[in-house]
Amino acid sequence: MRFSYLLYLAYRNLFSHKMRTILTAGGVAISVGFIVFLISFGLGLQRISTDQITNLEALQVLDVSIAKSKVLSINDETMNKFTKLGNVEEAHPQVSSATKISYNKSSIDGVVYGKNTEYLGLEDIKLTAGRQYSNNSTDEAIINVAAQNQLATGDALGKEITLDVVIRTELLPKDEKVKQFSKTFKIVGVVNDKSAPYVYVPLHIFTDNGVVNYSNAKVKMMSKEDVTQAKLQIENMGLKANSIKETIDQINQFFNIFQVILISFGGIAILVAALGMFNTLTISLIEKTREVGFMKALGTMRHDIYWLFTLESVLIGALGSVIGVVSGVGLGVVLNSAIFGLANSTGNQAVELFYIPAYLIFLVLGVSILVSLLTGVYPARRAAKISPLDAMRYE
Amino acid sequence: MIDNIMNANSSGLPIIDVIGLTKSFLVGKNDVEVLKGIDLEILPGEFVLLFGHSGCGKSTLLNTLIGLEKPTSGSISLRGRDMYSLSEDARAKVRQDRYGMVHQQANWIKSLTVVENVAYPLMIAGYKRHDAIKRAEHALELFGLAEYAKYTPTELSGGQQQKVSICRAIVNNPWIIVADEPTGNLDTVSAEDVMKIFKSINEQAKRTILMVSHNPDYERYATKLVYMKDGLIEKVVTRKAVTIDEDQYPSDLLAMARGNLL
Numbered sequence: 264m265r266f267s268y269l270l271y272l273a274y275r276n277l278f279s280h281k282m283r284t285i286l287t288a289g290g291v292a293i294s295v296g297f298i299v300f301l302i303s304f305g306l307g308l309q310r311i312s313t314d315q316i317t318n319l320e321a322l323q324v325l326d327v328s329i330a331k332s333k334v335l336s337i338n339d340e341t342m343n344k345f346t347k348l349g350n351v352e353e354a355h356p357q358v359s360s361a362t363k364i365s366y367n368k369s370s371i372d373g374v375v376y377g378k379n380t381e382y383l384g385l386e387d388i389k390l391t392a393g394r395q396y397s398n399n400s401t402d403e404a405i406i407n408v409a410a411q412n413q414l415a416t417g418d419a420l421g422k423e424i425t426l427d428v429v430i431r432t433e434l435l436p437k438d439e440k441v442k443q444f445s446k447t448f449k450i451v452g453v454v455n456d457k458s459a460p461y462v463y464v465p466l467h468i469f470t471d472n473g474v475v476n477y478s479n480a481k482v483k484m485m486s487k488e489d490v491t492q493a494k495l496q497i498e499n500m501g502l503k504a505n506s507i508k509e510t511i512d513q514i515n516q517f518f519n520i521f522q523v524i525l526i527s528f529g530g531i532a533i534l535v536a537a538l539g540m541f542n543t544l545t546i547s548l549i550e551k552t553r554e555v556g557f558m559k560a561l562g563t564m565r566h567d568i569y570w571l572f573t574l575e576s577v578l579i580g581a582l583g584s585v586i587g588v589v590s591g592v593g594l595g596v597v598l599n600s601a602i603f604g605l606a607n608s609t610g611n612q613a614v615e616l617f618y619i620p621a622y623l624i625f626l627v628l629g630v631s632i633l634v635s636l637l638t639g640v641y642p643a644r645r646a647a648k649i650s651p652l653d654a655m656r657y658e
Numbered sequence: 659m660i661d662n663i664m665n666a667n668s669s670g671l672p673i674i675d676v677i678g679l680t681k682s683f684l685v686g687k688n689d690v691e692v693l694k695g696i697d698l699e700i701l702p703g704e705f706v707l708l709f710g711h712s713g714c715g716k717s718t719l720l721n722t723l724i725g726l727e728k729p730t731s732g733s734i735s736l737r738g739r740d741m742y743s744l745s746e747d748a749r750a751k752v753r754q755d756r757y758g759m760v761h762q763q764a765n766w767i768k769s770l771t772v773v774e775n776v777a778y779p780l781m782i783a784g785y786k787r788h789d790a791i792k793r794a795e796h797a798l799e800l801f802g803l804a805e806y807a808k809y810t811p812t813e814l815s816g817g818q819q820q821k822v823s824i825c826r827a828i829v830n831n832p833w834i835i836v837a838d839e840p841t842g843n844l845d846t847v848s849a850e851d852v853m854k855i856f857k858s859i860n861e862q863a864k865r866t867i868l869m870v871s872h873n874p875d876y877e878r879y880a881t882k883l884v885y886m887k888d889g890l891i892e893k894v895v896t897r898k899a900v901t902i903d904e905d906q907y908p909s910d911l912l913a914m915a916r917g918n919l920l
Binding site for chain 2 (some may be wrong): 272395
């Protein structure tokens with residue numbers, strides 16, 4: 264028998280039991296839709312968390328800080344060692360200190376960070392207004408939104424603030440006492456951060472006032488593969504090194520487990536759908552025993568009968584899978600645009616909560632059609648083995 | 659698949675040759691012998707009527723002849739070829755090409771229309787759908803059933819259904835048509851109609867017919883009467899010797915002009 268005719272027969276058989284076919288395919292559709300929805304939810308969440316944390320460059324950067332013992336400090340000598348580690352692209356230090364920030368008559372407590380434009384570049388800071396300082400030797404400052412609000416500067420750009428900075432002893436050469444200095448800066452940029460007030464100033468402000476030790480440093484590697492090795496080397500120097508890569512790896516690991524759990528739920532759903540399909544096929548086989556017997560009496564080959572039943576199973580599975588994938592993806596798209604609309608109306612940043620790559624869609628389709636094929640094997644084999652004479656005596 | 663039947667038929671050898679056929683079934687723990695040694699020759703062009711009481715083994719014999727029931731011993735040759743030396747699928751192929759079957763109760767593939775059911779034997783033989791449907795339509799036309807082509811078979815009356823099953827039995831241009839009490843469920847008028855169709859298939863199209871019946875009235879249609887009793891052939895009466903006029907023998911059963919069959 265021609266394959267196209269087998270396909271036609273299978274289609275006609277399914278079509279003549281519309282309700283049964285729709286219900287069975289509906290079971291498959293629900294489970295496949297459920298799986299697609301769960302996967303895209305998991306992947307969407309994962310993507311949001313990792314995207315929020317970093318851009319690709321951030322994966323190459325190690326954050327170096329002083330270990331708890333404080334035995335070793337980060338100074339120019341240490342910075343020099345960093346650059347000689349191998350595969351290091353650049354290394355830049357930062358100093359942080361407590362400060363009083365004053366504008367007009369108001370003053371608040373905050374933190375001042377001394378860091379150069381290169382360091383800012385590695386941080387990938389987000390400015391809501393203005394620019395970075397033009398070079399590393401100016402007296403320009405960048406403040407955050409929290410500081411701007413608390414100082415009530417209005418539009419902070421171009422305004423002048425005064426910092427009263429206390430320099431802790433660990434930043435100074437050995438045996439020197441706590442130092443204090445005061446300096447006025449022109450605000451050139453505002454960072455989008457509402458948490459606690461802080462100010463960024465060029466590093467020379469601190470070094471000019473006798474600072475020799477740095478609070479921490481960023482070391483950028485040639486590639487993210489070099490990070491693990493460099494982290495080890497820096498830790499061997501007695502310092503602490505962290506990379507976002509580790510955090511991301513941990514997040515990814517969490518989401519991998521999360522995905523496995525979601526997929527197991529989906530797997531249970533598929534199993535239930537497969538059982539439903541198996542049931543339908545078995546009932547259909549019992550109903551058609553006489554018909555199958557007669558088809559064989561007319562000279563239909565066993566393998567044709569076998570394929571007829573398998574095809575019916577695959578057709579139901581394919582129908583259900585396609586409907587499931589379309590509705591699973593569709594639901595994600597609808598919810599995404601709902602979130603987008605909501606975010607727009609409330610002025611928040613929109614996120615894509617549901618995300619599924621095309622290859623996974625095809626994988627889900629493939630797997631569910633394969634499952635339906637396997638489900639059809641047993642009833643099909645039973646059908647192929649039906650004895651025509653017994654079957655025609657049946658009823 | 660359409661053999662040159664003229665050559666095959668003119669050989670003068672039996673189309674079906676049954677030698678020493680026995681068949682036992684295991685019922686509970688006892689072997690019940692249903693066929694106890696059947697010898698039967700059916701010649702090309704014969705219209706054989708098989709008589710016998712219920713349980714005498716008629717149906718078993720028929721099923722054995724068409725390759726569905728493997729005999730316990732003995733042999734069945736179809737034009738000299740031993741049926742049971744073939745595999746199950748090869749016997750299925752023989753049924754596809756060589757046999758047309760009509761049962762007491764018409765059997766249908768319920769999801770298909772009348773014309774699709776008639777075309778089914780051609781489809782399993784590998785015809786293109788379009789060609790098969792065309793030939794099936796032609797067959798229905800010969801029986802005046804063209805208007806029912808798109809019906810569901812079970813929407814037709816018993817007599818119509820039986821005519822459609824005859825259509826299906828001849829659509830693949832078989833050597834032999836096997837009919838198991840084809841009029842058993844029909845009223846007298848419909849039954850007579852159906853018998854006339856068989857008669858014309860036998861006489862006009864020169865097809866061999868093997869029919870099981872309970873009705874002694876049908877003796878007049880047959881060229882050979884076979885009486886069975888208790889798994890044996892009691893007697894064989896040849897009513898009319900069959901001679902095949904080769905010039906008139908149509909190679910394609912359906913090639914006969916419309917109306918010839920009715």
